[in-house]
Amino acid sequence: MRFPKKLTASGNVLVLLSLMYFITYVDRVNISTAAPAIKSEFGLSNTELGLIFSAFAYPYALFQVFGGWLGDKWGARLTLFLCSVIWAAATILTGFAGGLASLFMIRFMLGFGEGATFPTATRAMQNWVARDRRGFAQGFVHSAARLGNAITPPMVAALIVLVTWRGSFVLLGLVSLLWVVVWVWYFRDDPRQHRGVTEAELAKLPVQDATKAKPRVPWGRLTLRMLPVTITYFCYGWSFWLFITWLPSFFKDHYNLDLKNAALFSSAVFFAGVVGDTSGGLISDAILRRTGDPQSARRNVIVGAMVGAGICLGLVFTTANLTLDALFLASGFFCLELVIGPIWSIPMDIAPQYAGTGSGLMNTGSAVAAIVSPLAFGLIVDLTGSWVLPFAVSIALLLLGCVMAFTMHPERRFAEKTPGTATVGAE
Secondary structure (H helix, E strand, O other), rough: OOOOOOOOHHHHHHHHHHHHHHHHHHHHHHHHHHHHHHHHHHHOOOOHHHHHHOOOHHHHHHHHHHHHHHHHHHHHHHHHHHHHHHHHHHHHOOOOOOHHHHHHHHHHHHHHHHOOHHHHHHHHHHHHOOHHHHHHHHHHHHHHHHHHHHHHHHHHHHHHHHHHHHHHHHHHHHHHHHHHHHHHHHHHHHHHHHOOOHHHHHOOOOOOOOOOOOOOHHHHHHHHHHHHHHHHHHHHHHHHHHHHHOOOOOHEEEEEEOHHHHHHHHHHHHHHHHHHOOOOOHHHHHHHHHOOOOOOOHHHHHHHHHHHHHHHHHHHHHOOOOHHHHHHHHHHHHHHHOOOHHHHHHHHHHHHHHHHHHHHHHHHHHHHHHHHHHHHHHHHHHHHOOOOOOHHHHHHHHHHHHHHHHOOOOOOOOOOOOOOOOOOOOO
16 A cells, blocks of 8 residues: 555545544543542542542533534634643643632633534534545544544553653643643645645535525424433443543452553553544444445444443453453454544534534533533442442443434435425535
8 A cells, every 4th residue: 555655635634633532532531540649738528529530521511512513613623722731721720729619620621621622623524534534533533532532541651650740731731731832823624725735635525605604503303312322422422432431440449459550551542442442443344335324334333332332341340361352352342442533423414514513422421421420439339349340230221222323314415494495405
């Protein structure tokens, strides 16, 4: 296979978005690696630590839909600029926290800043990615996020040794500010306004009508249309947030590892997700190109992935061996992440004219899971002393997600009702 000597403008946009996904995940999961040091310094219980983990998710959940709507209304360039300044500032401020209350408020601020990022990035991809490449694009950018998951534990552990846990947050926040500058300089909402885009690229991208007024969002109908997708994504999100918030503590406390080894085992599990994200998108797009059937390309991949993740998590109950547990968890995370490429393509398939809003509605499911899952894990561990038992809830919800996936129907385009017409907004 021959690779181009340089990336196209659309390729550069995808790389730039991937860097954002990477940085946002470093900034949201760094606290899980620093958690043992924070817990010790402030004398926190597991339940209190779970409360800090979940603080991010309250505004993150609330801002999903509104943030996606802003991305549709203002465009991705301005919306992501504003969001990134807020999340970078929150990351820096974490290094100056004084206890439970301030940590909660700063993590709350971080969730506010990151709430609109993924729906708005989907808005950007709606303009910059061809239809038969959406699964790959979503899988690729999310694999960058999982790479952030994988690299963060050993990276933050090393930074803690060098500059303390407080200094690690300050340094990571400064990196976020650097991305802001590059984003505003390079990105344009309309590919035709980008000086580096070619006519060959534009011919493959969705047609943009700059003269057409942006349609008003039919909130009620769109919410009902996206509800099955939202519930399915909640079922995915429960397990995902359990992994990224509690996995370092699971290895440290369940197997009595030091911070370095707990970080290394966590990193190995998260690397499996990097492969899973990209693989799921490639598989989904390949099926779509071969069959032309979004049901087979999106739903069937999601169902198979959730079944595989549930089986792997069930195997965690069968052993007390560290190596086997790490293998089962890595396999489960790989299967879980196969979901990402196809499910993030579904809002673009269903409602391309409302891609930001639709993906915000969907991601609300994962955001709500981000509130409940970390708290539930910490509470179950405190009440029972078992670090394995919380995985049972994940298995049950993955099975529910399989059932709900059959109600999503990505093959049915959302129809905006207007006087005298049946549908509006075809690509």
